[in-house]
Amino acid sequence: METILKISNLHKIFNKHLHAVKNVSFEIKKGNVYGILGPNGSGKSTTLGIVLNVVNKTSGDFEWFGGKVATHDALKKVGAIIERPNFYPYMTAKENLELVCKIKGTAFSKVDEKLELVGLLERKNDKFKTYSLGMKQRLAIASALLNDPEILILDEPTNGLDPQGIRQIRDIIKAIASQGTTILLASHLLDEVEKVCSHVVVLRKGEMLYQGTVHNMIENNSFFELKSKDMVRLKTVLDEQSFVENTIEEDGKLLVYLKQDIAAQDLNSHLFEQNIVLEHLVKRKNSLEEQFLELTKN
Amino acid sequence: MKRLLSIEFQKIWKNKASRVLLLTYFVLLSFIALIASIKFSIGTFEIRIADQGIFNFPYIWHFNTYVAAFFKIFLAIVIVSMMANEYTYGTLKQNLIDGLSKKEFILSKFLVVASFTVASTVFVFIMSLILGFSFSSYNELSIVFTDLEYLLAFFIKLFAFFSFCLFLGILVKRSAFALGFLFVWFVAENIFYWIIKFVILGGDDKHKNFGDTIIQYFPIEAMSNLVKEPITRLSAIKTIENAVGGAQTAKDYSIHFSQISIVLVWTFIFILTSYYILKKRDL
Numbered sequence: 001m002e003t004i005l006k007i008s009n010l011h012k013i014f015n016k017h018l019h020a021v022k023n024v025s026f027e028i029k030k031g032n033v034y035g036i037l038g039p040n041g042s043g044k045s046t047t048l049g050i051v052l053n054v055v056n057k058t059s060g061d062f063e064w065f066g067g068k069v070a071t072h073d074a075l076k077k078v079g080a081i082i083e084r085p086n087f088y089p090y091m092t093a094k095e096n097l098e099l100v101c102k103i104k105g106t107a108f109s110k111v112d113e114k115l116e117l118v119g120l121l122e123r124k125n126d127k128f129k130t131y132s133l134g135m136k137q138r139l140a141i142a143s144a145l146l147n148d149p150e151i152l153i154l155d156e157p158t159n160g161l162d163p164q165g166i167r168q169i170r171d172i173i174k175a176i177a178s179q180g181t182t183i184l185l186a187s188h189l190l191d192e193v194e195k196v197c198s199h200v201v202v203l204r205k206g207e208m209l210y211q212g213t214v215h216n217m218i219e220n221n222s223f224f225e226l227k228s229k230d231m232v233r234l235k236t237v238l239d240e241q242s243f244v245e246n247t248i249e250e251d252g253k254l255l256v257y258l259k260q261d262i263a264a265q266d267l268n269s270h271l272f273e274q275n276i277v278l279e280h281l282v283k284r285k286n287s288l289e290e291q292f293l294e295l296t297k298n
Numbered sequence: 299m300k301r302l303l304s305i306e307f308q309k310i311w312k313n314k315a316s317r318v319l320l321l322t323y324f325v326l327l328s329f330i331a332l333i334a335s336i337k338f339s340i341g342t343f344e345i346r347i348a349d350q351g352i353f354n355f356p357y358i359w360h361f362n363t364y365v366a367a368f369f370k371i372f373l374a375i376v377i378v379s380m381m382a383n384e385y386t387y388g389t390l391k392q393n394l395i396d397g398l399s400k401k402e403f404i405l406s407k408f409l410v411v412a413s414f415t416v417a418s419t420v421f422v423f424i425m426s427l428i429l430g431f432s433f434s435s436y437n438e439l440s441i442v443f444t445d446l447e448y449l450l451a452f453f454i455k456l457f458a459f460f461s462f463c464l465f466l467g468i469l470v471k472r473s474a475f476a477l478g479f480l481f482v483w484f485v486a487e488n489i490f491y492w493i494i495k496f497v498i499l500g501g502d503d504k505h506k507n508f509g510d511t512i513i514q515y516f517p518i519e520a521m522s523n524l525v526k527e528p529i530t531r532l533s534a535i536k537t538i539e540n541a542v543g544g545a546q547t548a549k550d551y552s553i554h555f556s557q558i559s560i561v562l563v564w565t566f567i568f569i570l571t572s573y574y575i576l577k578k579r580d581l
């Protein structure tokens with residue numbers, strides 16, 4: 001599969017002491033939908049800023065489309081919106097998009113087409129400053145799509161929007177993803193990522209904690225919920241087992257996290273041999289949200 | 299280059315404030331012609347300015363470039379706000395993300411500065427020709443095109459000043475503060491001059507030239523030195539001066555290559571530093 005973006009050992013240190021990105025490496029392949037997850041201040045936006053030419057890297061490397069073209073030329077084939085929509089408030093939507101066309105070297109004919117897509121065609125001759133936040137964000141998406149980009153990068157696209165706005169943006173993203181466009185979505189709305197993305201990269205304090213498919217991230221970390229009469233003994237016995245990572249008591253149940261996978265049936269017979277009879281046995285998988293909180297907790 | 303200019307002029311022209319300032323600038327420039335119609339009376343004498351020789355070739359080149367340079371502040375505001383707006387609107391970031399390189403960005407801004415300078419110079423050139431041919435006592439071509447170096451000095455002066463404004467816009471990121479900074483800089487240069495002259499050198503006439511030697515290397519002073527005030531050069535004024543204060547020492551009104559080089563070096567510094575700041579800064 002064609003590689004669109006390759007990041008290797010990227011570091012960013014702000015003002016000589018704030019280590020915002022630590023040794024991040026990942027690859028974006030064509031056709032997949034990627035999510036970058038991380039709490040606020042985890043280095044998501046900085047990482048995106050570096051590959052988008054607005055933040056200078058401290059060390060490490062990144063290359064677009066196999067590194068054959070200069071970054072700013074590569075960016076003409078990329079559509080990106082970062083944090084908040086940035087346009088000239090005194091220009092109309094149409095004029096703003098025409099300006100982007102001039103920068104990217106695209107034909108003006110795309111302007112109406114993309115405005116139609118995000119439902120702003122009727123308002124195209126209104127000044128940007130008269131737009132609501134939701135409309136501004138949709139205009140930003142139209143602008144990012146102007147050149148029919150190879151990859152669409154969205155940084156917190158639903159930040160600050162009302163439920164209707166969030167829904168509209170999500171529908172647009174889904175529509176774009178279904179056309180086979182590669183998407184890189186930074187967000188902390190996990191259900192959004194879970195629904196849309198096939199792959200995730202998890203960051204915390206600038207460090208990369210996980211990268212891989214959403215499926216694997218959820219699958220790998222199954223755990224047991226156990227309950228028995230003698231909870232103390234249950235805990236001591238399990239803590240001695242080699243396949244157990246750790247155990248946590250929660251709401252009168254013992255949560256058992258595993259180093260290696262074990263079938264529920266095997267666990268049960270194993271405990272029975274130790275004279276422990278279980279009242280409650282459930283094998284569960286974390287939702288992406290739980291998995292994410294688990295990964296990123298200190 | 300055409301692409302960059304078309305991008306920049308869309309940004310400027312669609313902005314109402316910039317458009318008004320630009321038009322005001324050129325309208326005010328053409329008002330220099332109205333000086334011709336000023337008349338005033340001293341006792342029984344009626345003096346008409348146009349008859350005092352201010353529109354005589356080649357003096358007109360000196361006079362018009364000097365007066366026209368006062369209006370440069372209008373374009374300075376346009377330039378400073380053009381740059382500072384990119385920061386406040388966050389569009390600098392967006393332009394880079396959309397695929398403009400930082401080099402192209404700086405280049406496009408300097409193309410605007412250059413076009414403003416060229417437009418002003420051409421405008422002053424044409425206006426002076428028209429005024430000169432209407433009022434000048436001498437119309438021989440050889441006289442008409444003497445002293446054209448004032449136009450060159452005017453060009454360099456404006457280009458340097460606008461580059462300075464652009465540099466301040468990039469450095470300070472807010473238009474009002476950048477313009478304030480420009481004013482503070484101007485005041486600081488003068489204070490520095492007086493400190494050198496009177497505090498350090500004790501106002502001693504012996505050392506008078508030393509203070510003047512240093513001050514000419516400062517950017518604003520260097521720019522204003524390029525085209526010196528033309529009023530005392532006027533024959534009518536000279537006559538009055540001679541009558542009142544006896545013989546005056548001859549003042550040097552000409553343009554020196556050394557002065558031009560100082561200003562060009564500053565311009566170069568402003569352009570390179572602007573690029574350096576933009577390159578180093580994280581947005």
